[in-house]
Amino acid sequence: MLGFIQSATLDDGSMCPGVDPALWGGTVTLNGITMTVPCNTILQMPATWLTWAQLFDPNVSAPVNAVPLNGT
Secondary structure, three states, rough: OOOOOEEEEEEEOOOOOOOOOOHEEEEEEEEOEEEEEOOOOOEEEEOOEOHHHHHHHHHHHHOOOOEEEOOO
């Protein structure tokens, strides 16, 4: 499918009991159609690979900007 993501959720572990939380799936809604994202899904981005759960982890997906502040 092709479209804009309207909503996305992370499962609470009920879809795949016993699976590491970093590999949980969830749902995604595109063009009004809600689809299940299976556990163990790896998303390939242009510069990285992420699990579905890592998209919802602010420690993983937060942007990193280094700006030196030395007064010049």
